[in-house]
Amino acid sequence: MSTRLVPAEGALLDRILRETYPLWSDGLSPEAYARYNEAQRRTPWGAAHLERVALVEGDTLVASAKRYDLSARLDGRIRRVLGIGAVFTALDRRGQGGASTLMAQLLEAGVAEGYEFALLFSEIGPSYYERFDFVPIPLVASTLAVKGPSGTPAMLVRAGDDRDIPLVAEMSGKRSRDARFALDRTEDLIRYAIAKKRLLAGFGPPGLRQVEFLVAEEGHMAVAYLVCSHHEGRWTIEECGDRDPEGARLGAMLQAMLAREPTHATPEIHAWWPAGWAPPQLEITGTRQTTEVMMLRPLQDRTLPLPPLEASQIVYWHADVF
Numbered sequence: 195m196s197t198r199l200v201p202a203e204g205a206l207l208d209r210i211l212r213e214t215y216p217l218w219s220d221g222l223s224p225e226a227y228a229r230y231n232e233a234q235r236r237t238p239w240g241a242a243h244l245e246r247v248a249l250v251e252g253d254t255l256v257a258s259a260k261r262y263d264l265s266a267r268l269d270g271r272i273r274r275v276l277g278i279g280a281v282f283t284a285l286d287r288r289g290q291g292g293a294s295t296l297m298a299q300l301l302e303a304g305v306a307e308g309y310e311f312a313l314l315f316s317e318i319g320p321s322y323y324e325r326f327d328f329v330p331i332p333l334v335a336s337t338l339a340v341k342g343p344s345g346t347p348a349m350l351v352r353a354g355d356d357r358d359i360p361l362v363a364e365m366s367g368k369r370s371r372d373a374r375f376a377l378d379r380t381e382d383l384i385r386y387a388i389a390k391k392r393l394l395a396g397f398g399p400p401g402l403r404q405v406e407f408l409v410a411e412e413g414h415m416a417v418a419y420l421v422c423s424h425h426e427g428r429w430t431i432e433e434c435g436d437r438d439p440e441g442a443r444l445g446a447m448l449q450a451m452l453a454r455e456p457t458h459a460t461p462e463i464h465a466w467w468p469a470g471w472a473p474p475q476l477e478i479t480g481t482r483q484t485t486e487v488m489m490l491r492p493l494q495d496r497t498l499p500l501p502p503l504e505a506s507q508i509v510y511w512h513a514d515v516f
Contacts (some may be wrong), residue, residue, distance in 0.1 A: 199299050202246040202258055210248065210258045214282050226397040233393050239386035246280070249296040255284045257292040259300060262516055264313065265378035267370070269501060272378055276304040276493070278314040279516040297326050305493050315515060316487040328489035331375065332505040336467040337480040338431070340448045349443065351450050354407040358416040359384055362409075365419065365435030369468060374507035375490075377514055384433075387513040388421055391432055395423070405432075408451075410443045418443035421513060422451070424461070431465035432513035436473070445475030469506035486515060 202210055211228050219227045234240045243263040249256040262277030278300055283292045304312055316323050320330045354362070363381045370376035377383070388407055395403040404424040409416040418436040422429055436444040452460065467478065488510065492500060 197249050197251045197256055197295055197299070199247050199296075199303065200250055202248040206248045206250070206255055206258075207246065209255055209284070210246065210282065213285050214258075214280065217282075218280065220394060221398050221402055222394075230393055230397045233397075234386075234390055237386050237389050239380075239382040243383075243386075247300070249292060249299065256287050256290075257281070257283045257296040259296060260516065261300065265380075266311070266313070267373070267376050267378055268311070269374055273310040274308060276300070276307075276309040276312045277516055278312060281314075294325075297323075301326065301493065309493050311490055311492055313488070313490050316489055317485070320487050320489060323489050326491065328491045329500050331488045331490050331503050331508065333466060333484040333486070333488050333508065333510060334469075334481050334505045335484045336465055336478050338463040338465060338467065339477045339479045340445070340452055340463065341475050341477060342449070349446050349450065350411045351408055351447055352411060354409040354416065354419055356385070358409050358419065361416045362419050362435065365437060366433065368437075369435055369471070370509035373468075373509040374501075375503055376509040379514070383514075387433065387511075391421065391423055391513065406451075408447060410447050418447060420444060420447050427459065428462045428464065430512055431463065431467075433511035434465075441471055441473030442475070445473035449475055466510060466512045468509045 200206070208228075211231060212224070215224055215227050222230055231246075235244060235246075244260060246258060246260050248258045259281045260277075260279040262279065264275040264277045266273055266275045278297075281293055281296065283296075301312060312328070314323065314328065320328070324330075359381050363379060363384055366379045366384065370379070379387075388405075391405045392407075395405045402425070406420070406422050406424070408420050408422070410418040418434075418438070418441075420434045421432040423432055434444055436442070448463075466484065490500060
């Protein structure tokens with residue numbers, strides 16, 4: 195019997211969520227996991243750019259994935275990019291090639307719909323997706339330390355809100371404009387990235403996670419921003435920016451955050467930090483390859499080799515992992 199791609203809805207979606215729960219629930223209850231997935235689709239960006247699809251044989255689930263409609267800048271040009279995430283084979287169809295068939299059909303549909311590239315993250319290493327001509331794109335995870343002062347910097351730091359998003363998008367764009375590869379981060383995509391982190395924290399057990407969206411303000415205008423997740427004594431800088439190219443106000447924001455709780459143990463601070471950016475208050479104390487392997491392949495002109503990319507030429511925030 196032939197297979198086809200269909201929207202994952204109703205009983206199909208219920209089964210996908212039930213079987214993927216042990217892999218991707220991030221500490222949520224089964225009910226919260228379902229609500230978390232639905233809430234992402236109900237955001238303005240998610241409603242227009244995110245869908246979950248199922249590969250079915252008749253009415254039977256074979257495999258599933260998420261599709262993302264993205265834009266990225268590659269070597270100075272904005273390209274339409276098909277994001278592929280959460281690839282999963284139904285438990286009773288393992289070892290029968292279902293995921294391979296799903297990938298082939300997703301890529302074929304991407305070509306027909308005019309996507310120029312396909313992008314995904316692999317949690318199982320690159321070898322499986324290399325058979326579909328995906329190429330690993332290097333990403334580096336950094337560990338950061340905040341240097342002095344002993345007191346709180348004299349600056350206004352407040353919770354960010356929707357009025358700040360246009361300036362956040364401007365700062366994000368400036369940070370990535372010279373990169374060879376970076377997402378084209380629209381205002382709605384930034385809203386979605388922040389909402390997704392907040393939803394994960396909000397649906398989880400009390401105290402398991404916290405998310406802060408903070409801005410530094412001067413003259414009633416956001417001049418630096420930070421989205422930071424707190425989990426088990428570790429801070430993850432999901433994304434950040436500063437109108438000052440050196441990033442001094444961002445560094446001062448981190449100093450202010452640490453000064454709020456001087457008696458607490460200093461948290462580990464991690465980020466997918468852009469190469470060459472060195473706020474004076476920050477020190478990179480360690481680097482490693484990211485656990486998630488980002489992979490890219492062209493869709494339209496397969497005869498052209500993908501230009502080799504180095505980690506220093508990429509700006510990709512942890513907030514945008516899918």
